[in-house]
Amino acid sequence: MKVTYKGDYALKTILDLSLHYDSDIVTSNDIAKRIDAPIKFLEQVLSELKKGGFVLSKRGKVGGYILAKNPAKITVGQVIRFIDGPVEPIACINKGYTNCSDASKCVLKKVWEQVGMAVSAIIDKVNFEDLANEVRKSKQEPVYSI
């Protein structure tokens, strides 16, 4: 499993939109500033997120983006798989891998399958309502740093 910067930005974007769900429309500029991403790069990410059905957009002067569905129905797994591809750690899980003469018996493949399942168990359970609530909560508790 790889999580690229693109995936990182995508997740933060969805999280940011989750925090504004049911209230504002949010511009790419706003998001870019808040999540500290290059705006032009973020635009490409937003374009993909739209194609993936995660966000809706409105063009023109007071345009922007909103979530396409309830944050509770979007999981980290959905987003990261769409942006960064499958979660399994090695090619042989997918098709076209001929490096193991008898893949059905390959003992390593079984390890990667286990890993994939363990990862999925986590990322498919974390949804953006929970994440947004965690963020709201953590903003109430000030940090008493020295």
Added chain:
Amino acid sequence: MKVTYKGDYALKTILDLSLHYDSDIVTSNDIAKRIDAPIKFLEQVLSELKKGGFVLSKRGKVGGYILAKNPAKITVGQVIRFIDGPVEPIACINKGYTNCSDASKCVLKKVWEQVGMAVSAIIDKVNFEDLANEVRKSKQEPVYSI
């Protein structure tokens, strides 16, 4: 987590050497044929595995490689981390990542930490004695394919 072909070859190499532990010395050529890897590429992998303390080598005419320790004491995690780097799925787990203004509170980071732990729990438990035994066992049971 990423597992490259290099990592794939490394794991298969250790597995192959585990199957010959206490018996033969094995040449890179033999390994290359059995695991279907380009020999010159495999030599580089073997060189790294030697630096990592996983294998010992003997030069000259009847040279070759043997495992440096008992297969039971080598785990998939040790090998893959040494060859392909840390198992965590994103950069922010490591140092020098400044993209989250308050990383200590970042809710996504917590997800990645969980994922990293789940992956580690698996790959640090699988050792090469077990894998070798699985291979030996599966070779006894012929496949009744049509």
Added chain:
DNA sequence: TACTATTCCTATCGATTCGGTATGAATTAT
């Protein structure tokens, strides 16, 4: 209508990694 702020589209680019080749030196058994 003119202006402005926004999304949308597409091309390019430098750096790095990946998977592999190529060449040959050093070592050792026969």
Added chain:
DNA sequence: ATAATTCATACCGAATCGATAGGAATAGTA
């Protein structure tokens, strides 16, 4: 001497990553 092996190093083409660049299309507003 010869042959078989490990060891060392350099290179290379393709892909990916993380952007940057330039503008077209759209829509609200004065």
